[in-house]
Amino acid sequence: MPQFMHTPERHPGRAPKRHEGPRGLRILVAIVPFIAACAPAPFQRAHPDATTADCVARLNAFDTAVDLAGLASADLRRIDGFPALRSDRFRASFRDELDGMPRDHPRLAAWLEHLLALGRQARAIEAERLQALAGATTLPALDALEDCAARVTDWDRQHPGAMRRLLANVAIPDDYRWSARILGLYLPGGAWIYAWDAGERRLDLEAQFAGISAAADPATLARLAPAPVAVPTPDVAALVPAGTLLPTTAQPVVTPDVKRLPPTPVFAPLRAGGLQDPGEFDPARFVYRPGTSDLAGTPADDDATGSLTAAPTDAPPVTPSPAPAGAGSEAQDYPETAVSVPMARVVDPVAVVAGVNPDAIPATAPRFPLPRDVLGIPRPDPGTLAALFREHAPILRLVRTHDMAPTAAADLPGAVMATGNTAVPFGIDTGNPTVYVRHALTRQGSRSLLQLEYAAWFAVPKPGDSGERTIDGLIWRLTLDEDGSVLLADAIPACGCWHIAFPGPRLAPRRARLEAIDPLTQPVGLPEGSGRLELLLAADTRHIVGLRRVPAVDDRNAARAARPTANPNAPETHYTLRPARELATAVTSGGQAFFGPQGIVPNTERTGRWWQWTSGIRVAGSPRQWNRQATAFAGERHFDDANLIERHFMPHSGAIAPP
Numbered sequence: 001m002p003q004f005m006h007t008p009e010r011h012p013g014r015a016p017k018r019h020e021g022p023r024g025l026r027i028l029v030a031i032v033p034f035i036a037a038c039a040p041a042p043f044q045r046a047h048p049d050a051t052t053a054d055c056v057a058r059l060n061a062f063d064t065a066v067d068l069a070g071l072a073s074a075d076l077r078r079i080d081g082f083p084a085l086r087s088d089r090f091r092a093s094f095r096d097e098l099d100g101m102p103r104d105h106p107r108l109a110a111w112l113e114h115l116l117a118l119g120r121q122a123r124a125i126e127a128e129r130l131q132a133l134a135g136a137t138t139l140p141a142l143d144a145l146e147d148c149a150a151r152v153t154d155w156d157r158q159h160p161g162a163m164r165r166l167l168a169n170v171a172i173p174d175d176y177r178w179s180a181r182i183l184g185l186y187l188p189g190g191a192w193i194y195a196w197d198a199g200e201r202r203l204d205l206e207a208q209f210a211g212i213s214a215a216a217d218p219a220t221l222a223r224l225a226p227a228p229v230a231v232p233t234p235d236v237a238a239l240v241p242a243g244t245l246l247p248t249t250a251q252p253v254v255t256p257d258v259k260r261l262p263p264t265p266v267f268a269p270l271r272a273g274g275l276q277d278p279g280e281f282d283p284a285r286f287v288y289r290p291g292t293s294d295l296a297g298t299p300a301d302d303d304a305t306g307s308l309t310a311a312p313t314d315a316p317p318v319t320p321s322p323a324p325a326g327a328g329s330e331a332q333d334y335p336e337t338a339v340s341v342p343m344a345r346v347v348d349p350v351a352v353v354a355g356v357n358p359d360a361i362p363a364t365a366p367r368f369p370l371p372r373d374v375l376g377i378p379r380p381d382p383g384t385l386a387a388l389f390r391e392h393a394p395i396l397r398l399v400r401t402h403d404m405a406p407t408a409a410a411d412l413p414g415a416v417m418a419t420g421n422t423a424v425p426f427g428i429d430t431g432n433p434t435v436y437v438r439h440a441l442t443r444q445g446s447r448s449l450l451q452l453e454y455a456a457w458f459a460v461p462k463p464g465d466s467g468e469r470t471i472d473g474l475i476w477r478l479t480l481d482e483d484g485s486v487l488l489a490d491a492i493p494a495c496g497c498w499h500i501a502f503p504g505p506r507l508a509p510r511r512a513r514l515e516a517i518d519p520l521t522q523p524v525g526l527p528e529g530s531g532r533l534e535l536l537l538a539a540d541t542r543h544i545v546g547l548r549r550v551p552a553v554d555d556r557n558a559a560r561a562a563r564p565t566a567n568p569n570a571p572e573t574h575y576t577l578r579p580a581r582e583l584a585t586a587v588t589s590g591g592q593a594f595f596g597p598q599g600i601v602p603n604t605e606r607t608g609r610w611w612q613w614t615s616g617i618r619v620a621g622s623p624r625q626w627n628r629q630a631t632a633f634a635g636e637r638h639f640d641d642a643n644l645i646e647r648h649f650m651p652h653s654g655a656i657a658p659p
Helices: 020-038 050-069 106-134 142-157 160-169 178-183 186-214 218-224 349-353 382-392 553-561 581-585 609-615 644-648
Strands: 077-079 082-087 286-293 395-399 412-418 426-429 434-444 447-461 469-480 486-493 500-503 507-509 532-538 544-550 573-579 649-651
Touching: 050 082, 050 106, 050 142, 082 106, 082 142, 082 160, 106 142, 106 160, 106 581, 142 160, 382 434, 382 447, 395 544, 412 434, 412 573, 426 447, 426 469, 434 581, 434 644, 500 507, 573 581, 644 649
Parallel strands: 286 573, 395 532, 434 573
Antiparallel strands: 077 082, 286 395, 412 426, 412 447, 434 447, 447 469, 469 486, 486 500, 507 649, 532 544
């Protein structure tokens, strides 16, 4: 029986009457049944067969076990009453246009298959987390559970009432807590305080970008980004793990006299010596160039996480061009088995040590437009994804800014590793520079577009002089147009704060959104020309303070020689591309996941949360998982909003549309 507490309202200058409290309690108790009657009741399937009912119970039991262990996957949301399915903002965005369609319509069937695929993905991740905690012998057979999920979904597909309830429940709630906003007086004035603070930060960021853009003298750029640090001579055998791949059509290069080592698991203990101390290096400037990638052979996954998996051989074909509404072939199911990327070349470790940049190896250009399913959703093949990730991987250049302390060390990116310390379960191995990749989806009007996400995780000092370090991250995302060109680039710290965008020439900002309380910061547009994008990061904050194109490999030596203060012989550190799914499944032996049940990285609390809680963002300032990143303190915005482009941008009047 629920207990109700009532605090009587007090009127200035008048004490409450003795009967106000009990009467108010009686009124509240009296209206509770009416409130409950208005609330949506849990979905109950009408007379399912015994096997279907048993399958529903099994799926619910699995979810309960995951919740009790605190290992639920937060990026894909459960749908009330539909334990076989999961949703995200992109898939939920199809709800209105599918509402009212016959239940046997190909588009509705394809959409349902997408939700089922997300459910499989979430259960696979949660099962891996449980296995790391409890051991395989205590877990139900995942194959049998997926058979149950398919059976329940097939039952729902045949019942109009179930489909109507699914369409009503599939929407994703926002990641803002209005209870905190109300208690924090967000509406009377808090929103405007956040808007003012965001405006000040925006002006400061635009000034930094303008300063770099105005520095036409290469010496000035070199002063802002001093010479790169010399990398300690590594063990050649450990430089490039076995299976490290680069997309290319060239034949594999094999060096038989070099021993190759297997890659280190993301949750393996740190090697001897612990975390590499950034203070050991000259913090002036660090350049991280895309080097090797290890994107093949990862567990099966789908669009939301960016694994590289092959389409099943028995799947129906997909259309070779964007499909209009209601047209196209049958939708493919998501693949179940991972395979090696076919267009790949093993990097020669000796050549890397000798200074030959892997960028010199030409990548096979993907063919556009990409295949699409009946919903018009891009379905790139594994080789295309590998090539796209390699082609668009950015250069990270950490620079000293004018307000950075002279003795401050740079925050370095690295691989996420378990520390063995229960108080701080995860750390960053800066001796192993790594960028984690995944692909996602978004919409521009009726078009569905492919996105490439790159996440660099950094070891950063905690506030104060304790010498302890915590974790922060930077997310760099590219939205590709239908012809493969970059339509939009945007970035956030892993906390979701301070969302900035760099529109391509086909987009123009909406003036109304620029004047709104939560405008999207747009310091500059995408640099024109060819060459790899280089992100200039403030070495102590990881904020992007500049963006430019780097000359092609053949022209880079000439460009370096033209900079008088740069060292043309300075080596560059190469980072490895790894699938972001490794982070989703990383669990310590004590049962601590890298992404907690709310998607937040544990033990990463910032002091700003003590006053930023009034924004409604849970544990504001802490890094969090994809699909859980609220990006506006004033107003509401999420990094994975399906209508983000259409909301903030419009087609540029002079732009050439893709064919």
